[in-house]
Amino acid sequence: MAIITISRGSYSKGKEVAEKVADRLGYECISREVLLEASKRFNIPEMQLVRAIHDAPSILDRFQHSKQAYIAYIRSALTGQVKRDNIVYHGLAGHILLKGVPHVLKVRITANLEDRIRAEMNRESIGESEARELLFKDDQERRKWTKSLYGVDPWDSSLYDLVIRIYKLHVDDAVDLICQAVGREQFKTTDSSRHMMDDLAIACQVKAELVEQFFDVAVTSDYGNVIVYTKTQERLSHKLKVKVKGLEKEIEGINNLEVHGGVPYPPNAV
Amino acid sequence: MPIIIFSSDSYQKSSELAKKTAETLGYKYVGREILGSVAAKYNIPEAKLTKALDEAPSFFGMSTKEWKQNLAYIREAVLGEMLADNVVCCGLAAHLYVLGVAHVLRVRIIEDPEERVRKVAEQGHITLEKAKKLVQRIDKQRKRRSIECFKKNETDPSMYDMMINTSQIDSEEAVGMVTTAAGYRKFKPMTYSIKCMQDMELEGRLLAVLLKDYPEVRVQARDGAVVVEIKALKREKNKKASAIKELVGKISGVHYVEVHVINDIFRQAAESGR
The missing domain is CATH 3.40.50.300 (P-loop containing nucleotide triphosphate hydrolases)
Incomplete structure (x- = not known):
């Protein structure tokens, strides 16, 4: 499992x-x-x-x-x-x-x-140098994507x-x-790892609901106790609290939901 | 039966796994223990050979010439052991020079970086911060060594058949996976792959002899026919070519020698300026 x-x-x-x-x-x-x-x-x-x-x-x-x-x-x-x-x-x-x-x-x-180049040549009906260039570009694009969003090299x-x-x-x-x-x-899935996975899913769901309006929030969940971290100003923070309150009932598995402002984001926050 | 080469940033971890793999398969383990006999053969301190494996040449450290020579001695000994087959090799930079041989399974072990730093701190009785810096320095040196001497980046995944991260996969499982892979048909020695290994071993022996007097020498061996490429001034061409032919001709397994002398334009320019 x-x-x-x-x-x-x-x-x-x-x-x-x-x-x-x-x-x-x-x-x-x-x-x-x-x-x-x-x-x-x-x-x-x-x-x-x-x-x-x-x-x-x-x-x-x-x-x-x-x-x-x-x-x-x-x-x-x-x-x-x-x-x-x-x-x-x-x-x-x-x-x-x-x-x-x-x-x-x-x-x-x-x-x-070389095998990848051959596969690209066959699929796109192009020459070797063009296939090599396309693969190189594709690889670079993927690397850039991960580096720019997560700061790590996928390679x-x-x-x-x-x-x-x-x-x-x-x-x-x-x-x-x-x-x-x-x-x-x-x-193997254990009770503790299943809880971790459930908490990650809850945190991700909360983040997804908030990210359009509050792009820089970070969310953690521990056994359904969710904390939303924010750096936003007081006026927006109030708006965030109102939005968050509504989520408590909408998302399944949340026991408690709090908003913390002005504190550093924990490393495991999403 | 195949040859398995382990590579890792941490010699301790990879040698532990290599020994276990050799034990499981009943293969011979070839590790840094062979450096003693290499040192005795060429009358050099063993510490210098270890240094050549771990560090790149530097202004205050080992000179490029000495470094290359020491690596050539190690390479000669390692390739000699590999001719016998059924070998698990670790910590001798073999992943950087045993290339293009089909029956070689190349494995890289990745240790959890934090675990590695902790071990270094414990062993050296230093703080975690100092250990982290030390590990970074060691990794940088190793990368430089592999690129400068072998023109390969040893952290490149395309150099290996498989890479196993031991932070989640335990030693027993890692050994299990390597032994499973070693059993695949692709890693069985075939006539051609054995021939490639023999040629490589001969090249190793030739380099160990030639590098001392010809630091920029390049050697290619095919079925006992040897092509040696050196740089020299025009006036030295014949003298050097015949000296090399005489030297190489004495080495067992060599049937034919060809020496290509390239004009050393830098030395020529330096001499004409005098």
Whole structure:
């Protein structure tokens, strides 16, 4: 009983690995479903969400904070889905969006660059140099995205529990290794890790509800006791308190909800 | 049977896993213990060999020439051990020079950074802050070493078949995964991969002999045919080429020697300016 996140570059066969792992373990395999739910729940066109998780934020985006809002929506939809457990998620940034949950096995699948180039050439019917350039651009865009939003490099291997290169190791070998790792005690869902996951889902949901009006709030939840941290001025803080009060009844699982202003944000806040 | 190479920022952790893997598979473990025999063979202090593995050359430390030479001695010994197959190698920078051999499984162990800092602080009886700075310095040095000497960034995931983070995956499981992977057909030695290893071993022996007198030498070996590339002045060309041919010709496994001499334009310019 675990959650597996599979991070991948384009043409790295990560999707194939994820589907086979889910199939072997009898888990649910999700990726686009998260975007569809976020799109439906927050009434945002799916295309805009896709762009939000693919392209790095432009200078204008940094002022508008629209990307932060979209990410909060996606994170809320993702945590809402994975808290059901027994899930393989192979969308973007799963390892970052689910950071801190102990029963999440974070995997990265990489592939030989030459194989990826060949796959791109076949799919797009283009030449080698063009395919190489496109892949390079795509990789850079993904790296920039994660760096600008989370301050970490997605290629930093210490973010993952396991990095497998599909070259000498085949897709089926990678599936074997992932299934072998996830069977270990440390990735089994415990009461405490389930609570952690539920709390993360609640915090993400609260953040998603607030982020459009209050982009810089941070939220924590501990057994349903939610604290919203803010740096906003007194006038806005009052507005925030009113908005937060309404959420207490709207979101399931909240025991108590408080707003704290002028204190530093805890590192585990979302 | 395959060769398994472990690499890590923390030698302690990777050697622990490498030893366990070797024990599980019944393979030979090749670690820094071999440095003693290398030091004795070339009559140099063992500490210098360890330093060459951990640090990049510097103005106040080891010179580039000495550093490269020490690494060549280590490389010669490691490749010699690897010819025997069924080997688990760790802490000898083998991941940086054993490239392009199909039956080599390359594994990188990533230790939890905080755990590593804690260990360094405990061992050195220093504060966590000092230990953190020390670890950062060590990592920087290692990165510089791998890029300067081998033109490879050892933290690049594309250099490895798998990377295991031991902060969540325990040692037993990590060993289990490596032994599973080592059993895959892809890592079984084939005629071609064994030949690649033999060529590489010969290159290693040649470099250990040649680097002392020719610091910028480049060597290529294929089935006992050797091509040596050096830089020299035009007037030295014949003398150096025949000296190398004589030296290399004595080495076992060499059937044919070709020496390519490139004109050393910097030395030529320096001499013409006198």
